[in-house]
Amino acid sequence: MKPEPLVSIGYVAKRTGNAVSLIRYYANEGLLPSVRTEGGNRVFPRSVIRRVSFILIAQNMGYTLAQIKGFLSSLPDNRTPTQQDWTELSRTFHAHIESKIAALSSLKTSIEGCIGCGCLSLERCKLYNRDDKMAKQGAGAQLLDENVQLHFLRTTKK
Amino acid sequence: MKPEPLVSIGYVAKRTGNAVSLIRYYANEGLLPSVRTEGGNRVFPRSVIRRVSFILIAQNMGYTLAQIKGFLSSLPDNRTPTQQDWTELSRTFHAHIESKIAALSSLKTSIEGCIGCGCLSLERCKLYNRDDKMAKQGAGAQLLDENVQLHFLRTTKK
DNA sequence: CTAATATCTTAAGTTAACTTTAGATCAAGC
DNA sequence: GCTTGATCTAAAGTTAACTTAAGATATTAG
Numbered sequence: 053m054k055p056e057p058l059v060s061i062g063y064v065a066k067r068t069g070n071a072v073s074l075i076r077y078y079a080n081e082g083l084l085p086s087v088r089t090e091g092g093n094r095v096f097p098r099s100v101i102r103r104v105s106f107i108l109i110a111q112n113m114g115y116t117l118a119q120i121k122g123f124l125s126s127l128p129d130n131r132t133p134t135q136q137d138w139t140e141l142s143r144t145f146h147a148h149i150e151s152k153i154a155a156l157s158s159l160k161t162s163i164e165g166c167i168g169c170g171c172l173s174l175e176r177c178k179l180y181n182r183d184d185k186m187a188k189q190g191a192g193a194q195l196l197d198e199n200v201q202l203h204f205l206r207t208t209k210k
Numbered sequence: 211m212k213p214e215p216l217v218s219i220g221y222v223a224k225r226t227g228n229a230v231s232l233i234r235y236y237a238n239e240g241l242l243p244s245v246r247t248e249g250g251n252r253v254f255p256r257s258v259i260r261r262v263s264f265i266l267i268a269q270n271m272g273y274t275l276a277q278i279k280g281f282l283s284s285l286p287d288n289r290t291p292t293q294q295d296w297t298e299l300s301r302t303f304h305a306h307i308e309s310k311i312a313a314l315s316s317l318k319t320s321i322e323g324c325i326g327c328g329c330l331s332l333e334r335c336k337l338y339n340r341d342d343k344m345a346k347q348g349a350g351a352q353l354l355d356e357n358v359q360l361h362f363l364r365t366t367k368k
Numbered sequence: 369c370t371a372a373t374a375t376c377t378t379a380a381g382t383t384a385a386c387t388t389t390a391g392a393t394c395a396a397g398c
Numbered sequence: 399g400c401t402t403g404a405t406c407t408a409a410a411g412t413t414a415a416c417t418t419a420a421g422a423t424a425t426t427a428g
Contacts, residue, residue, distance in 0.1 A: 062226045062404065072405080074388055081385095091394045093405055109317070114272050117385070144320050153311055159267070163300050176277045218425095220374065230375080231417055239415095250426045251375055275415070 058087070068104040075104070083107060083121055099132050113152065114174070134178040215251040216245070226262040233262070241265060241279055260296075261285070268303070269309065 061079075065072040080092060081194045084103055086094040103124060110120045123144060127137050217238075223230040236242045237252060244252040254280055261282060267280045281302060285295050 055381080062402080074385090076406085077386060092406090092407095093394065111385095113314070113317075120381075141259050146318060146321050149321070153314050153318070156271070156307050156311050157316070160304060160311070163304050163307070199361075215390090218374080229417075232415090235416060247424080249375085251378095251424065269415095 057098045059098050061094050061096070064100055064104065066097055067101050068103070068108070070108075078104065078117075081117060082122070083124060095126075097132060098197065102138075103127070106141075113149070150205065215256045217256050217258075219252050222254055222258055222262065225259050225332070226266070228262070228266075236262065236265065239275060239279070241275065244320060264299070271307070 059067075060076050061072055064084075066077050068075075075084070076094070079086050079096075084096060084100045086100070087098045089095055105118075106124070107120050109118070110123060115123075123141060126141050126144070211284060218223075219230055219233050222242075223233050226233075234252070235243050237254075242258045244258070247253055259338070264282070265275075265278050269275070272282075280283045281299060284299050284302070324348060
């Protein structure tokens with residue numbers, strides 16, 4: 053295998069449009085693989101740029117760094133990810149996107165119904181059956197899962 | 211108008227499945243209208259239960275409390291929200307849900323393409339053209355908006 | 369009326385995800 | 399070889415969104 057070109061932290065920062073401190077932070081958190089120069093500076097395989105992009109997109113979707121770390125764990129740390137590696141990650145991620153879309157669509161449908169009739173108090177909010185943000189939230193959200201009935205859309209006059 | 215039934219903070223907490231401290235926090239943050247008893251205890255119009263439900267759902271969708279406060283500002287503080295009030299909020303919210311869905315669908319399409327061919331380096335990530343999380347994020351996200359090209363899906367072998 | 373329970377306020381603590389600061393070392397260009 | 403810019407580490411600061419703690423008052427049930 054060809055040795056992968058190595059780049060500096062400043063380069064990664066510039067290429068991804070982020071602060072150097074963020075790249076260092078991600079590296080320290082174990083989200084980005086890196087090696088050190090003799091002097092102690094970090095150097096990254098060029099492919100971390102893709103990793104950073106992925107992290108930013110996933111964050112924007114609402115995933116925590118811990119969850120993202122899970123996604124990224126399917127990528128190899130010691131060699132350049134192959135097409136196959138990324139394809140696997142893509143499929144996993146794709147499934148997550150679809151479930152997010154499904155959850156939002158369901159919420160949308162509920163709200164559409166509510167706009168029309170104003171009394172869907174027994175309609176369950178499917179958004180809360182999602183795994184996504186549940187983990188880190190305590191009993192509150194769990195309970196809500198059982199109880200939310202979109203009553204926020206019901207009005208005074210029954 | 212009939213006087214709206216007033217409820218205690220503990221009641222709201224129980225009804226929504228949250229801690230009393232959270233309800234107090236929301237009230238202090240101006241997200242929930244309330245009045246005080248002679249003794250100084252908060253009492254809420256029963257309709258705050260709907261507000262709380264709305265807040266939780268919107269938070270789950272990724273909105274900050276500041277943004278949610280904006281959504282809620284269309285509801286009246288001094289009287290029970292009417293069907294009309296909630297319908298307006300619903301419409302606004304509905305539009306937001308649709309834009310989220312559109313963003314995710316776009317991302318999904320990009321990823322589907324990437325899975326297939328592995329070289330969509332010039333495909334823009336539409337997810338970043340969304341207003342949602344942009345505001346609170348600094349220059350990093352803005353820059354990313356212009357530059358992200360889903361290169362995280364490109365593999366070593368061009 | 370009194371005990372038990374609920375609330376109140378203020379202040380401090382917590383977690384995630386970062387940034388900033390300070391002082392020191394590396395690396396690159398002339 | 400030296401100056402300048404890039405990095406390093408460790409520690410502290412920041413913001414959002416809450417919770418916990420402590421001590422004091424309110425409210426309710428009997």
